[in-house]
Amino acid sequence: MADIALHILVFLFLAAFLAGFIDSIAGGGGMITIPAMLIAGIPPLETLGTNKLQSLFGSGSATLAYARAGHVRLREQMPMAVVSAVGSAFGALLATVVPGDVLKAILPFLLVAIAVYFGLKPNIGDVDKHRRMSVFLFTATIVPLIGFYDGVFGPGTGSFFMLAFVTLAGFGVLKATAHTKLLNFGSNVGAFAVFLAYGVVLWKVGLVMGAGQFLGAQAGSRVAMKNGARIIKPLLVVTSIALAIRLMADPSHPLRVWLGW
Template sequence: MADIALHVLFFLFLAAFLAGFIDSIAGGGGMITIPAMLLAGIPPLETLGTNKLQSLFGSGSATMAYARAGHVKLSEQLPMAAVSAFGSVFGALLATVVPGDVLKGVLPFLLVAIAVYFGLKPNIGDVDKHRRMSVFLFTATIVPLIGFYDGVFGPGTGSFFMLAFVTLAGFGILKATAHTKLLNFGSNLGAFVVFILYGVVLWKVGLVMGAGQFLGAQAGSRVAMKSGAKIIKPLLVVTSVALAIRLMADPSHPIRVWLGW
């Protein structure tokens, strides 16, 4: 596509900063960056590929911030991140085969369910609870499954990782957020490699937005570590509902097409 004007790049930088801030706390940054790139005239496939590049900066930045503060031990969790990347590779490769309309149709309801769960469950805080699934089983099943989803479709990946860490791994919400960003980095990296091979990454746009993501994620992770569950829990609820509404607002959404709205 033609070279993008400077003011459009600045708009994308600001969108990425806001996305990085929100994503580092509750996930859902893609609901800002993907529409912003489409609005800037970037074709859909290049939007997906470039989104993975700039998302690497946000998830990587947040991961570093949480690791420095001791909320995630990178040396211990790298195998889990690698499994997430592995699942994402297969998701991205099979994106043209997997029925995307089914995922798009079901996703808003899953996000609302996550919002209801976190909104109504009063005992979710920063303290770890009882683990319901072994580390090995969690790594072998849940992690690659969500990574696969991120490669195939993407929106809501952070919310799904958060839900899994809280309900199955027994993590407190701040610890779950820290680990979510590391696994999200892995899934972003796996899909990004596939999109590079397909030649659909706009490097200048991705790097400019990546700078915004990096700075936004640094600011957001500091807010999350300062306030813990008090900020993460409500923002997760709001983000999940907002993403569900954003998806349903799309006239091409399968349910709206089916209902004739």
């Protein structure tokens, strides 16, 4: 596409900063960056590819911030990140085979269910609970499944990782957030590699937005570590519901098309 004007790049930078801030705490940054790129006139396929590039900066920045504070041990958790990347790569490769309309149709209901769970469960805090699934089983099943979803479609991946860590791994909210960012970074790497191979990444846009994501994620992760579950839980609830509404507001959403809304 033609060279992008400076004011458009500034707009995308600001959108990425906001997305990085929110995503580092509760996920859902794609709810901001993808519409922003489409508004800027970037074609859908290039939007998906470029979104993975700029997301690397946000998830990577947040991961480093949480790791420096001791909330995630990178060396110990790297196998999970690699599995997430492999799952996401397969998801991106098989995106044309997987029934995307079905995913789009059910996603708003899944996000609302996640919001209800975190909103109404009073005992979810920053203290770890009983683990319901072994590390090996969690890594071999849940991680590649959510990574695969991120490669196929994407929105809500952070919320799904959060839910899995809290309910199955027994993590407290802050620890779950920190580990979610690492696995999200892995899934971003896997999908990005596929989109890069297909040549649908706009480097200038991706790097400008990546800078915004990096700074936003640094700010957001600091807020999350300072306030813990007190800020993460409500923002996760609000973000999940907002993403569900954003998806249903799209006239091309499969459910609206099927029902003739």
